[in-house]
Amino acid sequence: MQAPSNPLAIKTKKYGLEKNKYIAMxxxxxxxxxxxxxxxxxxxxxxxxxxxxxxxxxxxxxxxxxxxxxxxxxxxxxxxxxxxxxLAQYKQLFDKYRYEIDSRQIFMKISDKEGGVIKWDMILSAYKDKEAYVLEMGKYQFIYLPLAIFNNDNDRKLMDKIMRDKGLIN
The missing domain is CATH 1.20.58 (Methane Monooxygenase Hydroxylase; Chain G, domain 1)
Incomplete structure (x- = not known):
């Protein structure tokens, strides 16, 4: 069952991780x-x-x-x-998702009716570089969020604040 969408959540553009980017990461x-x-x-x-x-x-x-x-x-x-x-079982790593991010969870949406929830306690570490946020969930498991998928600077600032509050970045 999906959690209801938070109207104050950061809503991103649709993004799918490129295979070459995954290999490089x-x-x-x-x-x-x-x-x-x-x-x-x-x-x-x-x-x-x-x-x-x-x-x-x-x-x-x-x-x-x-x-x-x-x-x-x-x-x-x-x-x-x-x-x-x-491999077919890893196909979902490269699907295009829209993300809704708030202080409770990261909601990954394939469509308006399909998606999944990742709680913040599943994120072990994170960092921000000049082009993206990288949320690491384990060995070679991560969520890659390019800065370009955020709709405006306020969304990026809110993302910084959420990650600082969670103790993931300084």
Missing amino acids: CMRQLFANQWKWAFLPLALVGLNVFLNLSGTYKNYWIYIFLAISVIGYILFWLIQFTGITQ
């Missing part, structure tokens, strides 16, 4: 979460350089292996995120 989140692992190949290269220069163990295969491993790891995740965009 997931890769960004992947690198943000796993950047520490970049030190492992760097440490192995450093160790190998030391062993080569000291004459203890001369080899060059480790450089090729590490390069292939890093490229393979990145390609693996890129293929995973690209695959999500092709």
